[in-house]
Each structure stands twice: as structure tokens, then as C-alpha cells.
Amino acid sequence: MPSPVTDFFESLRDRAHSALAGGGKAGKVTIQVGSATCEHAAGSLDVLDEFTKHIQSSGSDGIVIHKTGCTGRCSKEPIVGIFIPGQAPVKYERVNRELVHEIFTKHIQKGIPLPEHALDGSLDRKDGPEKSGKTSISKHFSDMYGDVSFFTAQNRVAMRHSGVLDPESLEEYISLDGFKALATVLSKSDPEWVINEVLKARLRGRGGGGFMTGQKWKFASQNEEKTRYIICNGDEGDPGAFMDRGMLESDPFSVLEGMIIGAYAIGAGKGFWYIRAEYPLAIKRIQNAIDLCKAAGLLGKDIMGSGWDFEMEIRLGAGAFVCGEETALIRSIEGERGQPKVRPPFPTTRGLWGKPTCINNVETFANITAIINHGGEWFASVGTEESGGTKVFALAGKVKHTGLVEVPLGTPLRDVVFGIGGGVQDDRPLKAIQTGGPAGGFIPASMDTLAVDFGPLSKVGSIMGSGGMIVLSEDDCIVDISKFYLSFTQEESCGKCTPCREGTTRMLEILERITGGSAVLEDLDKLERLARLCQQTALCGLGRAAPNPILSSLKHFREEYIEHIEGKTCRAKKCVAMIHFEINAEACIGCTACVRNCPVNCIAGQRKEAHSIDQSRCVKCGQCFDFCRFNAVERK
Amino acid sequence: MNHQTSTTDNWEAIRAACLDVLPAHIIAFIEQNQDMEHSEGQLIAVLHMVQAHFGFLGQDTMHAVAQLAQIPLAKVTGVATFYHYFRLQPRGKHMINVCLGTACYVKGAEKVAQRLMDELGIHFGETTRDGLFSLDSTRCLGTCGLAPVVMVDNQVFGPLTPTDVSVLLAKYVKKEKVAAE
Numbered sequence: 001m002p003s004p005v006t007d008f009f010e011s012l013r014d015r016a017h018s019a020l021a022g023g024g025k026a027g028k029v030t031i032q033v034g035s036a037t038c039e040h041a042a043g044s045l046d047v048l049d050e051f052t053k054h055i056q057s058s059g060s061d062g063i064v065i066h067k068t069g070c071t072g073r074c075s076k077e078p079i080v081g082i083f084i085p086g087q088a089p090v091k092y093e094r095v096n097r098e099l100v101h102e103i104f105t106k107h108i109q110k111g112i113p114l115p116e117h118a119l120d121g122s123l124d125r126k127d128g129p130e131k132s133g134k135t136s137i138s139k140h141f142s143d144m145y146g147d148v149s150f151f152t153a154q155n156r157v158a159m160r161h162s163g164v165l166d167p168e169s170l171e172e173y174i175s176l177d178g179f180k181a182l183a184t185v186l187s188k189s190d191p192e193w194v195i196n197e198v199l200k201a202r203l204r205g206r207g208g209g210g211f212m213t214g215q216k217w218k219f220a221s222q223n224e225e226k227t228r229y230i231i232c233n234g235d236e237g238d239p240g241a242f243m244d245r246g247m248l249e250s251d252p253f254s255v256l257e258g259m260i261i262g263a264y265a266i267g268a269g270k271g272f273w274y275i276r277a278e279y280p281l282a283i284k285r286i287q288n289a290i291d292l293c294k295a296a297g298l299l300g301k302d303i304m305g306s307g308w309d310f311e312m313e314i315r316l317g318a319g320a321f322v323c324g325e326e327t328a329l330i331r332s333i334e335g336e337r338g339q340p341k342v343r344p345p346f347p348t349t350r351g352l353w354g355k356p357t358c359i360n361n362v363e364t365f366a367n368i369t370a371i372i373n374h375g376g377e378w379f380a381s382v383g384t385e386e387s388g389g390t391k392v393f394a395l396a397g398k399v400k401h402t403g404l405v406e407v408p409l410g411t412p413l414r415d416v417v418f419g420i421g422g423g424v425q426d427d428r429p430l431k432a433i434q435t436g437g438p439a440g441g442f443i444p445a446s447m448d449t450l451a452v453d454f455g456p457l458s459k460v461g462s463i464m465g466s467g468g469m470i471v472l473s474e475d476d477c478i479v480d481i482s483k484f485y486l487s488f489t490q491e492e493s494c495g496k497c498t499p500c501r502e503g504t505t506r507m508l509e510i511l512e513r514i515t516g517g518s519a520v521l522e523d524l525d526k527l528e529r530l531a532r533l534c535q536q537t538a539l540c541g542l543g544r545a546a547p548n549p550i551l552s553s554l555k556h557f558r559e560e561y562i563e564h565i566e567g568k569t570c571r572a573k574k575c576v577a578m579i580h581f582e583i584n585a586e587a588c589i590g591c592t593a594c595v596r597n598c599p600v601n602c603i604a605g606q607r608k609e610a611h612s613i614d615q616s617r618c619v620k621c622g623q624c625f626d627f628c629r630f631n632a633v634e635r636k
Numbered sequence: 637m638n639h640q641t642s643t644t645d646n647w648e649a650i651r652a653a654c655l656d657v658l659p660a661h662i663i664a665f666i667e668q669n670q671d672m673e674h675s676e677g678q679l680i681a682v683l684h685m686v687q688a689h690f691g692f693l694g695q696d697t698m699h700a701v702a703q704l705a706q707i708p709l710a711k712v713t714g715v716a717t718f719y720h721y722f723r724l725q726p727r728g729k730h731m732i733n734v735c736l737g738t739a740c741y742v743k744g745a746e747k748v749a750q751r752l753m754d755e756l757g758i759h760f761g762e763t764t765r766d767g768l769f770s771l772d773s774t775r776c777l778g779t780c781g782l783a784p785v786v787m788v789d790n791q792v793f794g795p796l797t798p799t800d801v802s803v804l805l806a807k808y809v810k811k812e813k814v815a816a817e
């Protein structure tokens with residue numbers, strides 16, 4: 001039965017299709033260049049510029065450039081895709097200006113691809129996620145990238161459009177079923193149906209807490225107060241994670257659509273994006289998405305002809321990790337210092353300006369359209385009994401392929417690190433996997449078959465967190481990394497409650513004594529006691545989770561702490577107080593590389609003669625160790 | 637903004653004094669929000685605008701914001717000092733931010749930071765004497781895939797070794813020299 005909403009949607013879709021056909025890529029050679037922050041950092045703007053120049057000087061009108069978001073294949077950026085009609089797509093890695101010239105003159109103009117520069121060195125098509133029957137919703141993605149094993153081992157739901165779409169084009173988003181979910185929701189005009197679908201999906205919040213999203217929405221929608229707010233948490237404070245930035249920059253419309261649907265479900269009239277100021281491109285793209293949607297009648301008054309009104313605006317974070325915590329975030333939007341409050345009352349009862357408020361993470365919203373379009377049951381079937389769907393991880397640290405990876409919940413950690421990540425850098429032994437950032441913990445290599453899911457991870461003392469996954473090799477010192485995380489939380493503690501403010505400072509002092517070689521064994525008990533105290537008594541999640549890295553490392557790597565204290569040794573050779581550098585006279589060929597690079601000139605030796613280090617002046621910066629190509633400098 | 641202006645009740649005089657300190661677009665933004673519901677919630681947005689314009693939040697600009705938005709100066713200062721993103725000191729021409737996030741840390745960001753401090757002769761939060769560079773650290777720029785990274789102004793560079801850092805700095809210094817000639 002045609003309703004104003006379906007009419008609106010159909011005409012919207014027709015307009016989008018004809019706009020795309022007009023400027024179109026159809027029948028043309030398409031050069032696809034990623035343009036998110038990470039790609040810009042890797043030089044994709046130069047690449048774009050060079051392609052534009054080549055197209056201009058070739059005078060051809062059969063070649064178009066398509067700017068897309070980020071596929072998440074960070075270590076190989078900038079990535080360029082060449083799509084010639086009737087031929088299999090070819091992707092190139094680490095493209096620079098010189099390579100652009102080669103790609104243009106050989107591949108585009110003569111039809112000869114360059115396998116030596118192909119992404120992951122392969123031009124053969126393998127079975128994509130589509131063909132192996134995982135999900136059909138990432139069809140566009142696998143059409144483009146289905147031949148690269150880094151991607152085939154994944155299952156893309158939240159990131160299905162990342163790297164496929166031009167993140168600044170509303171038309172492109174609409175052409176890939178964009179706003180179909182909102183049209184469905186508005187024409188059903190039944191908020192409860194939406195909440196039920198999300199409940200059926202068993203979608204748990206992706207921001208760290210893992211609370212059932214449908215449940216949260218239900219609480220907010222049942223509140224007697226009718227002025228309600230919805231907030232998208234794009235503060236992404238975990239200092240080793242960038243999933244949310246990826247989605248905001250690469251597929252802003254789908255996060256936005258998910259948020260509008262959430263607003264409809266809970267009956268909110270106004271929404272806020274809280275995005276950290278360190279993400280200027282994400283802010284720009286969300287603002288652009290808001291403006292375009294407003295102009296198209298997808299936001300503002302009488303959305304899609306349904307008679308329902310909803311507005312949104314962006315608020316910037318200002319570099320305080322604690323503002324990712326929901327009550328602190330609310331204070332920040334209110335223009336206050338971002339200090340958390342005691343919960344309950346939870347924001348769904350009393351939130352922004354005292355009104356019921358629903359706060360959800362970027363990735364949580366990015367899943368909503370898929371749930372509405374494909375059904376909650378389908379979504380639940382992707383994950384585990386406990387939680388439905390997939391999770392995006394920012395895979396980084398000592399792993400071969402770093403980047404954003406999305407896998408079904410329940411996937412063994414091993415499959416992520418070795419299957420997708422390609423294993424540990426330089427084929428060193430895996431030591432541990434850290435998940436959850438400063439609020440999380442270490443999972444020792446012996447437990448790498450553990451499933452990534454909320455329950456199993458917290459059982460071993462870590463947490464799912466927002467999706468940071470740091471791979472540590474035998475070259476990393478667990479005590480040192482724990483100290484790193486604690487120094488982060490100590491610095492970010494807002495100072496409101498004593499256990500967190502004082503506890504983190506005292507724990508950090510103990511860790512510094514341990515790595516500095518001046519600790520005694522009793523310090524370890526003191527550390528553990530303090531850690532438990534802070535965990536039990538701190539006011540907000542920041543303080544309560546701050547001891548997690550310490551407690552989990554004490555649980556799985558206690559012997560390393562003891563080695564530091566009793567033996568004054570650091571087996572990873574990281575803790576400077578416990579090592580010194582020596583030159584092995586037999587291996588040294590006298591190339592003088594270390595002499596030239598020593599910042600304090602403490603290395604003596606003539607060309608072609610073995611060198612030696614003056615220990616009394618050495619500052620242990622490790623430059624000589626890094627520069628020596630003959631492994632003659634030894635850490636002892 | 638002197639004591640006399642801040643204690644007068646002559647609104648025109650206050651506004652005129654603020655106009656001396658703040659650029660027109662910020663004044664317009666504050667005034668446009670003034671009558672809206674929850675206008676005090678825009679304080680952080682205003683401070684972002686001030687910092688974008690001047691590079692830092694100075695005493696007199698914060699005072700002007702407080703006067704014009706009619707928010708106690710104590711609160712403006714309280715907010716400005718709470719958030720790390722806000723700087724209270726003038727910054728150099730180029731802002732160098734070393735990422736000390738997890739991914740960068742495990743890939744050796746500390747050495748990169750040390751090299752920067754050695755070459756520039758300053759610590760985090762300081763500005764070189766010639767006013768060319770300010771050095772700061774940040775936690776994760778969201779480009780962990782390229783770790784370790786350094787952001788100069790709005791451009792991210794990575795992965796960098798300490799040697800790359802020296803080369804990068806030299807490039808900026810050279811550019812400045814050429815521009816000065």
C-alpha cells in the first residue's frame with residue numbers, strides 16, 4: 001500500500017539513480033582512491049593529484065576518479081583500485097606518484113596490469129565472503145575486494161560500505177539501499193517493532209560496556225518524560241583504536257541513519273554527536289552528511305513525509321578520555337568539566353539536562369540498518385548465543401597486517417591475529433594479545449583459541465572493550481606495557497574520586513620502581529591490594545577498569561614481575577634500567593654507522609676496526625642497536 | 637579587558653571591549669546562541685573557535701568570552717583547564733604532536749619523541765625560542781596502522797624512525813628559511 005513515506009523513498013531513490021547515471025561511472029574506467037585520514041597520511045592526496053593530471057593530459061573522458069572511504073587495510077595504503085568494465089578489478093598497494101604513472105600508462109592505457117604491485121601480491125580471484133556463503137549484505141564489498149585474503153577472512157556488516165562508497169555522496173549511499181531501513185521503520189510507524197527487532201538481534205553495545213541495545217532503547221522509550229535525547233558517542237578514547245573514526249569517515253550516512261532509527265524508536269526529538277576534536281575529517285564528513293540529509297528531507301521537520309521531526313547537531317570533544325564515559329559525556333555537552341556522576345540514575349532515566357537520554361557507540365548505530373533490512377534473527381545468527389553480529393577490531397602492534405578487521409563474534413582470537421593479521425611481525429613468537437585498551441587486559445599466547453566475545457574475554461581477566469587489539473611479541477615487556485596503560489589512566493583520571501586519583505598514582509609509582517629496578521617483593525602485594533581496592537571503589541568505569549591491565553598481567557605473567565624485582569632483569573630487554581649495550585668485537589666490521597648516530601658520542605672506534613661503547617656516558621637510547629646492520633650491538 | 641570594564645553594568649561598554657578582543661564571527665556565534673535554550677552548553681564550542689583563531693586561549697580572550705556569554709570567568713577557566721585539547725600558552729608556527737598511543741608506543745614512539753625533544757631542545761608543552769615549533773603529545777591519532785606517527789599541523793606522518801624525524805624537521809626548517817628570504 002503506497003504511503004507518503006514509500007512515495008518519498010521511491011522518488012528519492014529515482015533521483016539518486018538518475019543523478020548517478022548522469023555523472024556516471026557506467027561503461028567507464030574507474031580509478032578508486034581511498035581518502036580517509038590514514039590514507040591521507042600515507043600520501044593518497046598526492047596520488048589523487050597525479051591521477052587527475054594524467055587524466056587531463058590524456059584528454060580521455062572515459063576515465064573517472066572515485067574517492068572512497070577506507071577499507072581498513074592500513075599497512076598497505078594508499079590503495080588504488082582500477083575497475084575496467086568487463087575485467088576483474090585490480091587493486092594496487094602503496095601507490096606513490098611514480099607508480100601512478102606506471103599504472104596509468106601500462107594498465108589503464110595498454111590493458112597490462114602490474115602484478116608486482118598488486119595488493120598482497122596477487123591478481124587471482126579467490127572466493128569472497130559472498131561465495132563462501134557468509135553474508136550477502138557485503139556483496140558490493142566482496143565484488144571489489146573479494147580476492148584479497150585479508151578481506152575474505154572477514155565478515156563485513158558494520159563496515160560493509162567502507163572503501164566502497166564515496167563518503168560524501170548521499171546519492172551513492174542511497175543507491176546501495178541507503179535509507180531503505182528508515183523508510184521501512186517510518187512506514188511501519190511502530191517504534192516497538194524496531195526495539196523488538198534490535199532485541200531479537202541480540203545487539204550489544206559496541207562502546208565497551210556491552211549492554212543490550214534493545215534493552216537500553218526500551219528503558220528510554222518507557223520513560224514518562226517525553227523530551228528525550230539520543231547521543232552518538234564518537235569520543236573513541238582508547239589510545240590504540242580507530243574503528244569509530246574509520247566508520248565516521250568512510251560511511252557516515254549509515255551511522256547517521258542508524259541514529260535516526262534509534263531516535264525514532266525511543267521517541268527522541270533531538271540528537272547529538274559527540275566527536276573528538278582530534279578527528280577533523282570525521283567531523284567534516286558527519287557535518288556534510290547532516291547538511292545533505294536536511295536538504296533532502298531526511299532530517300528536520302516531517303522526515304520522509306512521515307510527520308515526525310528530528311534534529312541533530314555535532315558537539316566536539318576536547319581531549320579528555322573520561323568524556324567517553326556516558327555521564328561525563330553528558331556534562332561535557334552541557335558545557336561543564338567532564339566529570340562523571342554516580343549511576344544510577346542511568347542516563348536513560350535522567351540524562352542530558354535531566355531528560356531521558358540514550359547514548360550509543362558509533363559502531364552500534366552502524367549495525368542498525370543491517371538489522372532492519374535483513375532482520376534481527378539474521379543478525380543474531382551471525383554471532384554467538386550470547387551476542388549477535390560482528391565486531392570491528394583495530395588490529396595493531398607487532399602484527400604483519402595492521403588495520404581494521406571485522407569478524408563474527410565468537411571467532412577465535414587466533415584466526416584474527418594469524419588468519420587475517422598474517423601473524424607476528426618478523427615471525428617472532430607471539431607473547432600476548434591485549435584487548436580493551438587501558439581498561440582491558442592481556443591474553444597470553446597459550447589462550448589464543450579463545451573466542452572473541454564479551455563473556456569469554458572477561459572470564460580471563462580482559463574485556464571486549466571498544467575494539468582495540470594489540471599484538472605483543474616476545475620483544476615486548478608486559479610490565480612496561482602495563483605501566484604504559486596505567487600512566488595513561490593516571491593522566492586521564494579526572495580527579496573527582498580518591499581511589500582513582502590517588503590509587504592510579506601510587507600504583508604507577510610502584511610500577512616505576514619495578515621497571516627501574518628498585519622494587520622489593522612486598523611491593524607486588526601492595527600493588528595487587530591497591531589494584532583491587534581501586535577496582536571496587538572508584539566512582540566511574542575509568543577508575544574501576546584502570547587496574548585491569550595490572551591484574552591480568554599479574555595473573556598470567558607474574559613471573560616477569562618477579563624477574564624484574566628479584567633478578568633485576570627484563571627478558572624483553574625493554575626496561576632501560578636493566579640493560580646495557582655492548583659491541584661484539586667479532587661481529588663488528590667497523591662501518592661507523594653507530595659512531596655517526598650516537599647522540600652523546602660515547603662510541604669509539606676507527607673505520608674497519610671493532611668499536612666499543614663507553615658505558616659511563618651511554619644514555620641507553622638504543623640508536624646503535626637500531627642502526628647496526630650486522631647485529632654487532634647487543635643488549636645485555 | 638580591564639577591571640573597570642568587567643565591573644561596569646554598561647552593556648554597550650562591555651560589548652565594545654569584547655569586540656576589541658574577539659573576532660566578529662565568534663561574537664556573532666555567542667550572541668546568536670544567547671537566547672536559545674541551554675546556550676551555556678556551547679561554551680566548549682566557543683573555546684574551540686577561540687583556539688582555532690588565536691592558537692591558544694589567552695586570559696583576555698577567556699575573560700571576553702565569560703563577559704559576553706555571561707558565564708563566570710571561574711567556570712570558563714575551569715573548563716579550559718580540564719580539557720587537554722585547550723592550550724593556555726601561545727603556540728609556535730608549527731604544532732608537532734607525537735602520538736603516544738598504544739600502537740605507537742609498542743612501535744617505538746618514545747624514541748621518536750626523544751629525538752624530537754633533543755633536536756628542538758624543548759619538552760612537551762613548550763615552544764622553541766624562535767617561535768617556529770611547539771611540541772606536544774597526543775594519544776592515538778586514529779592512524780595506528782601507520783605507527784609510530786607524528787602529526788605536524790594537520791598532516792600525519794608515519795611510520796617514522798628517529799632519523800626520519802630529523803629529516804622531516806630539516807624540511808620544515810628549510811621551508812621556513814626559504815620563506816623568510
Ligand SMILES: Cc1cc2nc3c(=O)[nH]c(=O)nc-3n(C[C@H](O)[C@H](O)[C@H](O)COP(=O)(O)O)c2cc1C
Nearest residue numbers: 205206207233236237324325326360361364541542
Ligand atoms: C572511561 C570510559 C571511557 C569510555 N569511552 C568510550 C568511547 O570512547 N566510546 C564509546 O562509545 N563508549 C565509551 N565508553 C562507554 C560509554 O560509557 C557507554 O557505555 C557507551 O557509549 C554506550 O554505548 P553502547 O551501548 O552502544 O556501547 C567509555 C566508558 C568509560 C568508563
Ligand code: FES
Nearest residue numbers: 735737740777780
Ligand atoms: S596509537 Fe598512534 S595513531 Fe593510534
